[in-house]
Amino acid sequence: MSLLQTRGLTKAFGGLHAVQDVDFDLPEGEVRALIGPNGAGKTTFVGMLCGRVAPTAGAVRFAGADISRLPAHRRIREGMAYTFQITSVFARLSCRENVALAVRRRKGDAAREVPAALARVGLGDRADQLAGDLSYGHQRLLEIAMGLAQKPRLLILDEPTQGLADSEIEGFVALVREVRAEATVLLIEHNMSVVMDTADRITVLNFGEVLAEGTPEEIHADGRVQDAYLGTGDA
Amino acid sequence: MRLPGRAAAGNVAGMEFGPYLMLATLEGAVTAAVLALTAVGLSLVFGIMRVVNVAHGEFFMLGAVLAWWVASWFGGHAAIGFVAAAVLAPLLVGALAALADVTVLKRVDYDPERTIVVTIGLLYVIQQVVLMTYGPEARPVEPPFNARLALPWVEWGESGPALYWPWGLSTTSYKLFVIGAAAVVLAAVWLLMRHTRIGLVLRATQMDGEMAQVFGIPVERVYAFTFGLGAALAALGAVLIVPIQQAHYLMGGDPLLLSFIVVIIGGLGSLPGTVVAALLIGLSDGIISVFFSPTLAKILATLLVALVLVFRPQGLFGTRAA
Amino acid sequence: MSDGAKAAVLHGALIAALFALHFVLPAYHHGNLARVMVLATYAMGYNLLFGYTGLLSLGHAMFFAAGMYGMALPVTHLGWAPGPALLSGLAAGALLSLVAGALALRTVGVAFLIVTLMFAQAVYLTVLYFAEWTNADDGLVLQRAERVLWGLDLSDAGVRYLAALVLFSVCLVLSLWLVRRPFGKVLIAIRENEARAEMLGYDVFAHKLGAVVASGTMSAAAGAAYGLLFGYAGASFAGVQYSILPLLWVLLGGAGTVIGPFLGALFTFYLIDITSGFTTAYMAVVGVVLIALTLFAPQGIGGEIRRRVWRGLP
Numbered sequence: 110m111s112l113l114q115t116r117g118l119t120k121a122f123g124g125l126h127a128v129q130d131v132d133f134d135l136p137e138g139e140v141r142a143l144i145g146p147n148g149a150g151k152t153t154f155v156g157m158l159c160g161r162v163a164p165t166a167g168a169v170r171f172a173g174a175d176i177s178r179l180p181a182h183r184r185i186r187e188g189m190a191y192t193f194q195i196t197s198v199f200a201r202l203s204c205r206e207n208v209a210l211a212v213r214r215r216k217g218d219a220a221r222e223v224p225a226a227l228a229r230v231g232l233g234d235r236a237d238q239l240a241g242d243l244s245y246g247h248q249r250l251l252e253i254a255m256g257l258a259q260k261p262r263l264l265i266l267d268e269p270t271q272g273l274a275d276s277e278i279e280g281f282v283a284l285v286r287e288v289r290a291e292a293t294v295l296l297i298e299h300n301m302s303v304v305m306d307t308a309d310r311i312t313v314l315n316f317g318e319v320l321a322e323g324t325p326e327e328i329h330a331d332g333r334v335q336d337a338y339l340g341t342g343d344a
Numbered sequence: 345m346r347l348p349g350r351a352a353a354g355n356v357a358g359m360e361f362g363p364y365l366m367l368a369t370l371e372g373a374v375t376a377a378v379l380a381l382t383a384v385g386l387s388l389v390f391g392i393m394r395v396v397n398v399a400h401g402e403f404f405m406l407g408a409v410l411a412w413w414v415a416s417w418f419g420g421h422a423a424i425g426f427v428a429a430a431v432l433a434p435l436l437v438g439a440l441a442a443l444a445d446v447t448v449l450k451r452v453d454y455d456p457e458r459t460i461v462v463t464i465g466l467l468y469v470i471q472q473v474v475l476m477t478y479g480p481e482a483r484p485v486e487p488p489f490n491a492r493l494a495l496p497w498v499e500w501g502e503s504g505p506a507l508y509w510p511w512g513l514s515t516t517s518y519k520l521f522v523i524g525a526a527a528v529v530l531a532a533v534w535l536l537m538r539h540t541r542i543g544l545v546l547r548a549t550q551m552d553g554e555m556a557q558v559f560g561i562p563v564e565r566v567y568a569f570t571f572g573l574g575a576a577l578a579a580l581g582a583v584l585i586v587p588i589q590q591a592h593y594l595m596g597g598d599p600l601l602l603s604f605i606v607v608i609i610g611g612l613g614s615l616p617g618t619v620v621a622a623l624l625i626g627l628s629d630g631i632i633s634v635f636f637s638p639t640l641a642k643i644l645a646t647l648l649v650a651l652v653l654v655f656r657p658q659g660l661f662g663t664r665a666a
Numbered sequence: 667m668s669d670g671a672k673a674a675v676l677h678g679a680l681i682a683a684l685f686a687l688h689f690v691l692p693a694y695h696h697g698n699l700a701r702v703m704v705l706a707t708y709a710m711g712y713n714l715l716f717g718y719t720g721l722l723s724l725g726h727a728m729f730f731a732a733g734m735y736g737m738a739l740p741v742t743h744l745g746w747a748p749g750p751a752l753l754s755g756l757a758a759g760a761l762l763s764l765v766a767g768a769l770a771l772r773t774v775g776v777a778f779l780i781v782t783l784m785f786a787q788a789v790y791l792t793v794l795y796f797a798e799w800t801n802a803d804d805g806l807v808l809q810r811a812e813r814v815l816w817g818l819d820l821s822d823a824g825v826r827y828l829a830a831l832v833l834f835s836v837c838l839v840l841s842l843w844l845v846r847r848p849f850g851k852v853l854i855a856i857r858e859n860e861a862r863a864e865m866l867g868y869d870v871f872a873h874k875l876g877a878v879v880a881s882g883t884m885s886a887a888a889g890a891a892y893g894l895l896f897g898y899a900g901a902s903f904a905g906v907q908y909s910i911l912p913l914l915w916v917l918l919g920g921a922g923t924v925i926g927p928f929l930g931a932l933f934t935f936y937l938i939d940i941t942s943g944f945t946t947a948y949m950a951v952v953g954v955v956l957i958a959l960t961l962f963a964p965q966g967i968g969g970e971i972r973r974r975v976w977r978g979l980p
Contacts, residue, residue, distance in 0.1 A: 159865070161861075161865075180869075181865060182865075182867050182869050182870065183867075183869075185865060185866065185867030190865075191865050193861070193862070193865070197859060197861060197862045197865075199855055199859050200858065200859070202855070206851070209851075210855050210863070210866055211866050213848050213851070214867045214868060215867070259867070396776055396779070396780070448961065451961050452961065457775075457776070458960050458964070460722075460776070460779055461722075461913065461917070461960050462956065462960045462961070464910055464953075464956060465952075465953040465954065465956030465957035466953065466957065467953065468949045468952050468953030468956070469950055469953035470953075471950075471953075472947035472948075472949050472950030472953065473950060475946065475947040476945060476947040476950070480946075597906075601787065604783075604784075608780070637795070639791055639795045640795055642791050643791045643792055643795060646784050646791065647784070647785075647788050649784050650769070650770075650781045650784035650785055650788070651769070653773055653777050653780060653781050653784075654769050654770070654773055654781060655772075657773065657777060
């Protein structure tokens with residue numbers, strides 16, 4: 110059964126269709142990558158999933174319920190977590206408090222779970238540092254720790270490896286493989302090697318529409334996808 | 345501003361309704377003219393610099409006080425002093441505002457909230473310095489000319505419509521001059537914005553300050569100029585009104601509030617919207633006060649503005665999102 | 667010592683010191699400090715919204731006035747005793763903040779400032795308009811007999827000081843408790859990064875509305891107490907100046923610190939007190955301090971303490 114499902118999801122800005130008539134199904138337990146050239150509508154699409162962007166038309170179902178009309182915070186409560194494309198942490202609060210805010214919202218035991226979540230992303234010894242004082246790569250990891258601490262059913266990661274060093278990317282790939290046991294993952298990613306290493310299936314968006322969907326091997330071999338990325342496609 | 349409509353209305357108790365309404369409209373037009381100048385100043389600053397200048401009313405007050413000073417320093421015929429005031433007071437106020445921009449606003453990076461806080465500070469500094477130097481008295485400036493013009497009204501007599509001159513239905517040549525002068529200045533601002541290089545630079549900055557900077561527009565100087573121009577317009581409005589009202593250190597509060605109302609109703613940053621709203625508010629203020637107490641009218645206007653901001657932030661006449 | 671224990675010691679020491687001062691201060695400063703404690707309570711209310719939630723209101727005088735008139739009107743016109751009147755002042759503040767908050771919070775940024783300013787202006791004008799009951803600028807004077815609360819004569823200087831101290835202490839402890847609770851921590855999170863707080867699943871609007879009501883009700887408590895302790899309710903307390911002053915106190919004392927509002931109110935009070943000995947234009951000082959603080963010390967005294975002495979200052 111699909112954990113997440115969209116039907117006819119559309120967003121128009123003025124006359125311009127950023128996302129058009131997207132039907133999307135994400136089964137529980139899968140790691141799905143969402144790729145596409147710049148401006149393909151990935152962030153708008155994800156924004157409609159988690160309630161940050163109001164759709165022009167179409168419906169979103171999550172865990173069997175229609176959530177199209179729920180505000181963002183209610184969708185998070187239903188079991189979604191979202192990490193921002195541009196790092197978004199509480200810069201003037203400690204790392205501990207950043208994660209504790211995520212734990213407390215679902216009435217979790219902050220004293221026990223916060224150190225565990227921080228340790229998991231390798232920030233265990235930085236609990237008392239201000240989030241704003243961390244390096245960029247560490248801030249991204251902190252945000253992932255906040256995502257994990259929410260114990261989501263669906264974790265949406267918006268370009269999580271952007272700006273990470275190669276060694277950090279390796280750690281991230283290992284983390285995603287580990288997380289898949291607990292949550293379904295929707296990964297928006299530019300780094301194709303990360304996508305190939307982590308995703309079960311890939312959905313390709315182009316000009317706001319689904320261009321292709323399949324296993325990494327199928328997508329890799331798909332000529333239309335290559336055209337789209339090379340900018341020669343007219344799909 | 346104390347509304348001239350009510351002062352006049354006080355003298356004409358017993359006047360019939362029609363002439364009374366006409367008088368209120370005329371007085372309202374004077375209010376509207378001065379309000380349009382003041383509000384356009386506020387609107388320019390908001391539109392181009394994206395900041396709210398809470399000290400705007402004090403620049404208005406400073407214009408009035410300086411007008412009194414200049415006029416009494418020149419002496420001679422009233423017209424000499426008035427013309428000197430009309431030139432010097434806006435220039436001085438504009439220069440002071442530009443100075444405040446460079447020394448204070450620039451240093452808070454035009455952050456919207458911090459700008460509001462520092463302009464509140466500026467409000468008290470200007471107001472209280474005027475209290476210390478000019479004092480708590482209210483002082484008039486003599487109008488350059490002030491002929492009383494009686495106005496006719498139509499009455500249906502036994503032999504059809506007939507003109508007559510109701511007692512108390514009159515205006516002055518100076519009040520008509522205020523309306524005309526404000527219209528001329530507003531037209532000049534319009535021409536400046538639409539048909540000059542300065543206007544082009546201002547509009548480019550309004551659209552996108554960072555982009556303007558990339559294209560070599562000296563944004564810092566544009567901001568100083570805009571802030572000065574906005575304050576000068578308020579000061580000019582005040583110079584026009586002091587021969588009718590008097591200059592007083594607390595006179596800045598009402599123009600600030602009314603300008604806020606006008607700028608918000610007209611759509612934040614839109615010049616034509618601002619002028620239309622000034623006419624609407626100025627005229628209706630005169631007319632509403634015929635029916636309601638002025639305090640009640642103000643309560644309703646204030647609540648209206650707040651609700652416009654809550655439910656229709658683009659203003660009543662605007663179409664784009666603010 | 668844990669942060670919690672340190673905070674308890676620091677704020678406990680402040681309350682103890684204020685209590686000790688009751689026995690040693692000369693009459694003039696004794697009276698001033700009673701006034702400062704009530705005003706500091708108002709500032710603490712303002713701080714809940716501005717300092718902890720990051721929402722700048724320019725209309726808090728409406729809540730102060732709601733408390734003041736919500737108390738004074740029933741006393742004057744219905745002959746209520748101070749106890750119930752105090753409660754009706756609180757209720758008036760809570761109700762007004764709920765309505766004004768629900769409307770104003772639909773706007774963001776500068777529009778929020780202007781909407782709160784406009785609401786407060788409407789309340790001020792309403793006080794003037796109903797002069798028949800409020801006596802407008804001249805205000806309502808409460809007689810000595812109308813100010814006896816549970817057998818305590820609040821017109822007596824000593825009782826008044828201690829009553830102000832009780833009010834101040836209760837609100838100080840409440841503030842401290844609130845900002846250390848999960849609710850207060852979410853407010854801080856909203857101040858720091860609203861979008862992130864929402865995407866952690868917090869209902870940002872509901873929390874902000876809660877902050878407005880807590881802030882407005884505490885401000886109303888200060889307004890009601892001020893009227894009762896000093897026997898007077900006047901329209902000037904609803905005016906724009908009384909919306910600006912708490913902003914100044916909190917900025918000076920340190921926004922987002924529990925102790926800051928008291929420090930700010932104390933310094934400002936004596937600054938104005940001293941300046942007004944020289945000139946009637948003492949509000950110029952307020953202007954200069956506002957500009958100087960914004961330019962040179964936006965974190966205020968409390969912020970400096972946090973930076974130099976103790977990062978965990980709540």
